[in-house]
Amino acid sequence: MIATAARFCSALSGWRRRGVLTLLGAVTVLGLPPFDIWPIAFLTLPLFLWVFEGGRTKKAAFGAGWWFAFGYFLAGFYWISNALVVFSPDFWWMVPFALVGLPVVMAVYYGLATVLVDRVIPASELPEGTARRLARILLLTAAFVGADLLRGTLFTGFPWNVFGYLWSGSGGLSQGAAWLGAYGLGVPVLLSGFLPALLPNGRPGRFALATAFAIPLAFLIAGTLRLSDAPDMAAQQADANRPGLRLVQPNIPQQEKWKRDLRVRNFEQHLNASRVNRPDWVKTVIWPETAAAFAIDQAEDYRVSAGAWAVPDGGLLITGAPRLLDDPKRLYNAAVALNGAGTMVATYEKSHLVPFGEYVPLSQYLPFGKVAAGAIDYSPGPGPQTLSLPGLPPVGPMICYEVIFPGAVVDPDNRPDWMLNLTNDAWYGHTTGPYQHLQHSRLRAIEEGLPLIRAASTGISAAFDAYGREVGRIGLGENGILDLRLPPAIAPTLFARLGNLFAIGLIILLAGVGFALRKR
Known part of the structure; x- marks a missing residue:
């Protein structure tokens, strides 16, 4: 059944392909506040990857990332258009530009990301084995996190709802931001979401699925342990020495x-x-x-x-x-x-x-x-x-x-x-x-x-x-x-010391491993 779903997604073309990609991006927003259904990535990201694999041209590769991101931003940014008419109805004519124009522009980063990945490992050259597909997943994860970083930096930046926020609604999972930051947290979020796409590859696919579940589990355990060592909040609020x-x-x-x-x-x-x-x-x-x-x-x-x-x-x-x-x-x-x-x-x-x-x-x-x-x-x-x-x-x-x-x-x-x-x-x-x-x-x-x-x-x-x-x-x-x-501060976190350098390092690491696997 999973292999059939993968073949169906890969075979999509025309408006059906664009519609499915847009829908998958929009549904992924359910992982963000106020819904916080973070496991939704296990459904939408593998389906996106299978649709992406069906493209055989540069235009199709760009379209895969662009349409997915367009749906993600359309559903995630819709509230911005509300601001234009709240203050004055005179700005009604700007609503389409805010509602559709901003997602159109922001999605370009992710269209370029999928083009880059397809240029390194074209979908037409994917063999039946696992190594190149895994390499493509690692490269795509690195490219999407890189797109998040660029979107948050260039032209004054707008890093709203970068993929790391898909885990922000969980107390344990969100503690990963203390080490990786919001950008870097996108690496385990995307990697664990993409890995189930290897399921049609038999035994390696089952190992990939287990790894996909192990990644958030490891972060959840580490985050929960971090919180268990945190001081009691009630005691902090009872401390008369605090402002x-x-x-x-x-x-x-x-x-x-x-x-x-x-x-x-x-x-x-x-x-x-x-x-x-x-x-x-x-x-x-x-x-x-x-x-x-x-x-x-x-x-x-x-x-x-x-x-x-x-x-x-x-x-x-x-x-x-x-x-x-x-x-x-x-x-x-x-x-x-x-x-x-x-x-x-x-x-x-x-x-x-x-x-x-x-x-x-x-x-x-x-x-x-x-x-x-x-x-x-x-x-x-x-x-x-x-x-x-x-x-x-x-x-x-x-x-x-x-x-x-x-x-x-x-x-x-x-x-x-x-x-x-x-x-x-x-x-x-x-x-x-x-x-x-x-x-x-x-x-x-x-x-x-x-x-x-x-x-x-x-x-x-x-x-x-x-x-x-x-x-x-x-x-x-x-x-x-x-x-x-006022609660007290704690010692500077790993992210406070390194900033976004850690996220950049993870991007380089994933890209390097992806290039190494590409040759297999």
């Missing part, structure tokens, strides 16, 4: 966030949530991205009000807010720390801006502005920084999607003790986007061995310890607060 934090999630709809007539109401909502029933041990209040919907450095009255009302005695308020500088005129998406007098004691400017959201590339040639509020494009800040704040351990702030870039979230020369992500997921409504964004944040905590605190305007606010374990959350679409003790 106390309050997260505020106001759940203000995006359509109301920037309206001038609602500015005072929105500001007061943040102030009241900061103060209500606040325990004495909470000394730091954290508001989300652009919680202050005005240029905070030019609004002294608002800063003084925030300091007097929201800041605990001897503590701080950390809030997202625009910063507008006059000479020369520059606008920043910033995080600002205020003391009780409303004085700015530290600032951080977002460095990795969202194309077309916060600035428009080649804006002088395009007839439209950015999607976010305001006529001025945001300017980028200097990059990852560590801020020293009174009463707190050194912190590495990130704003919005800066958190999705593995290996680029903290200053390696001045490592912080915790990470802070201020975000606004109101753009994406009740879609899969906020859940995926949250999981990206969680993996950064595992990778770096640092606790991560996440405050969302509306979305999912949460706190993770240095092992990625959830301390608490405010759910999607909820108006609420979360009081907690």
